[in-house]
Amino acid sequence: MAGGRRSGVALLLDGPPGAPAPHCPHGPAFLFAKIRQGKEEGRRFYACSACRERKDCGFFQWEDEKVSEARLLAQEKYNRSQQPFFSHAQNVERYKEFVILPLSERKFCQECQQLLLPPEWSRHSGHQVLSKVSSAQLRRPSQLLSPLENKKTNAQYLFADRSCQFLLDLIVAHGFTRALCVGTPRLHELIKLQASQEQENPIRSLLLDIDFRYSQFCTEEEFCHYNMFNHYFFGGEAAHDVCQKFLQQHKNKRIVMVADPPFGGLVEALAFTFKQLVAMWKQTGCADAASKELPIFWIFPYFFESRILEFFPSFRMLDYQVDYDNHALYKHGKTGRKQSPVCIFTNLSPHKAWVKTGSFIDQQYLRLKQELNNGKGITSGTGRDKGSSGPTP
Ligand SMILES: C[S@@+](CC[C@H](N)C(=O)[O-])C[C@H]1O[C@@H](n2cnc3c(N)ncnc32)[C@H](O)[C@@H]1O
Ligand SMILES: [Zn+2]
Ligand SMILES: [Zn+2]
Numbered sequence: 001m002a003g004g005r006r007s008g009v010a011l012l013l014d015g016p017p018g019a020p021a022p023h024c025p026h027g028p029a030f031l032f033a034k035i036r037q038g039k040e041e042g043r044r045f046y047a048c049s050a051c052r053e054r055k056d057c058g059f060f061q062w063e064d065e066k067v068s069e070a071r072l073l074a075q076e077k078y079n080r081s082q083q084p085f086f087s088h089a090q091n092v093e094r095y096k097e098f099v100i101l102p103l104s105e106r107k108f109c110q111e112c113q114q115l116l117l118p119p120e121w122s123r124h125s126g127h128q129v130l131s132k133v134s135s136a137q138l139r140r141p142s143q144l145l146s147p148l149e150n151k152k153t154n155a156q157y158l159f160a161d162r163s164c165q166f167l168l169d170l171i172v173a174h175g176f177t178r179a180l181c182v183g184t185p186r187l188h189e190l191i192k193l194q195a196s197q198e199q200e201n202p203i204r205s206l207l208l209d210i211d212f213r214y215s216q217f218c219t220e221e222e223f224c225h226y227n228m229f230n231h232y233f234f235g236g237e238a239a240h241d242v243c244q245k246f247l248q249q250h251k252n253k254r255i256v257m258v259a260d261p262p263f264g265g266l267v268e269a270l271a272f273t274f275k276q277l278v279a280m281w282k283q284t285g286c287a288d289a290a291s292k293e294l295p296i297f298w299i300f301p302y303f304f305e306s307r308i309l310e311f312f313p314s315f316r317m318l319d320y321q322v323d324y325d326n327h328a329l330y331k332h333g334k335t336g337r338k339q340s341p342v343c344i345f346t347n348l349s350p351h352k353a354w355v356k357t358g359s360f361i362d363q364q365y366l367r368l369k370q371e372l373n374n375g376k377g378i379t380s381g382t383g384r385d386k387g388s389s390g391p392t393p
Contacts, residue, residue, distance in 0.1 A: 010035050012044065013272050022067070022075070024059030025082035026050040026210075027232030030269070031063060049230040050210060052264060056153045088215040088225065088235060095216060099138065106133040113145055113213050139193055141217040142186040147326050148211060155262035156211065157324040158186045166320065167297065167344075168194065171203065171256055174348070176295070178246065179205045180277065182228055182259035184299075185214055192222070206246045221246075228261055231273040247281040255281065260299040260322075263342075267304055271311035274298070293347050301341040308345050318344045 012031045015021060021028040029046040043064065048057035061067065067075075086094065098106060098115050107116045111127040121129075130144075137144050148154035159167070164186050171179055171191070181188040188207040195202030207214060208226035212234075215223055224243055225234040233239040247255060257277060261270050278294045293314065300308065305317050322342040 006038050007036050009033070010040075011266055011268060013268060016063070022046055022059075022061050023079055024048045024057055024075075025079045026057060027227050027230050027234070029059055029061070030230070049232075049269065050227050051153045053153065056150070083234070084212045084215075088212075088220055088223070091215045092219055099135070103132050103134065107131050108133050108144060110146070115216055138217060139196070140189055141214060142189055145211075145213050149326065153262070154211065155264060157327045159184075159260075160323045160325050163322045163324075164190050167258060170297070171258075174254075174256070174295070176254045176256040177201060177203055178253055178255040179203060180243075180246065180255060180257040181205050181207045181209075182226075182257060182261070182274075182277070183209055184258050184260045185209055185211065187258060187260075188218075188222075204246075206243065208243065228259070228273050229265060229269045231276045243277075244280055244284070247277075248284045254295075256295045256297065258297045258299070263301055267300075267307040267311070270298075271308070275311075295348050296346060297348075298345040299342060300345060302343045303341065305343075305345070312345070312347065314347045315345045316347075318346060320344055 009032050012033055015031040021031060023029065026048055028049065030049045031044055031046055033040045033044045034042045043062050045063060046059070046061040048059045051057035054060075094115065094117060097117055101118070105118055107121065107124075108114070108130045109116055109124045109127050110130055112124060115133070116124060116129070133144070142158055147156040147158055149156060167184075167187050168190055179187070179191055181191070185207055188205045191203050191205040195204065205222065207218060207223045208228065209223070210225070210227055212225050215225065220235075220239075221242060224239040226232065226239070226243075227234070233243070235242075257274070259270070259274065274296065278296075281294045296312075296315075298308065298312075298315070299322055302317060308315055320343065321340045322344060323340045324342075
């Protein structure tokens, strides 16, 4: 499916049956076709699903290419060599050792982006090392790690406090007890922070992200190394099971998914992945899941509205403007073309919970407030609503 493109390169999500895609270090590669004047032309080829620049991952293979056994083995060897030095389980053990060190011995190498244990100090002697890493810093890894800002691959733009708190307020106001955080490390850590302060029914969060550095600060139940373009769990079946278990819905556990993908990401690939996560949630065997939609907040620029609605017709775009700490343009309070174009798309219906989140000053919010004041209660499907009303928890 060339997605109606006139010319350019099209992603073919349903590749040839029975021919599994070759793997690069980021999991199964994508199959692409060249399109000219609406027609496919030339040879199809495989390339990396996660990196849009060859310098980040140079994988390339023609679809019809005969690959020798030796080259296959070399590719597998290369893929293994690109995996992180420490496994997630090792990082968890290292963290346990780290937190019991006296403050004066807690060091973090800013060059290697790694927590250091005392026997490792000498190997990092020429590096920029941060000392006296406090427990508060360990609880906010998104502030300790330098954001991977490479636009074409990670695009790690971190929520400003205002937007992160707003998302948490929405989650709390709706009574969700679990959040599947897809590419939202800062929201994940805020939820964990809040949970550590709350005695009753703390919200649990699972972070799915390609940034493996987070495995230094999260247990294997809190973080999965994941590629959101091809729904690939780097930790294999065990990591897939962690996610599946997390999605297991019981009576009192209500789940929401919050995703903030790199904006250069292909919408069709992201939609395909999100549908697979929804399918995992539906498979949990809960009768509710089979008949309902998984509540989702998908954070993305407003100009992708029609593309997103193509895949998720029940989504609406909220008027809320999401802003980021480390993006010069995407800041709150700017006007005209300098405003953040980033919005929240959701399948949740307008809900009185939105009124409680005071920072949500938009048309729907104002209408809801007015309706509440008039004693009319809440109606759904107001304002810019384009599709059917989604799930109301
Ligand atoms: C726009 S940032 C969103 C961060 C979010 N605003 C926050 O503050 O928590 C994109 C996030 O997606 C992650 N990411 C980038 N490419 C990815 C991929 N292929 N699979 C999974 N995560 C990816 C980045 O590491 C980053 O955390
Ligand atoms: Zn790759
Ligand atoms: Zn170092």
